[in-house]
Amino acid sequence: MANTIKTLQGEILVAEVESVVIDNPLALVPVVKGPGLMTKVQVVGKSGIKYDLTTAIPGVLAAKIHAATLNVVA
Numbered sequence: 001m002a003n004t005i006k007t008l009q010g011e012i013l014v015a016e017v018e019s020v021v022i023d024n025p026l027a028l029v030p031v032v033k034g035p036g037l038m039t040k041v042q043v044v045g046k047s048g049i050k051y052d053l054t055t056a057i058p059g060v061l062a063a064k065i066h067a068a069t070l071n072v073v074a
Helices: 059-073
Strands: 004-006 011-013 017-022 041-045 050-052
Touching: 004 059, 017 059, 041 059
Parallel strands: none
Antiparallel strands: 004 011, 017 041, 041 050
């Protein structure tokens, strides 16, 4: 079985992931009230299509999901 990441739109192969991004990077900056800002975590495939991993969630949770997804992809 191939390694996949489940997204809101379906699944994407780990080998096809180009990058993992946070929709609103200010959500990671604690000085700008970052932990409370709502943001999404997205996976960008090699074809350039963005897949949402989450809906709008607080920056603290987004940072954890971003780090965990990077560990799976790397």
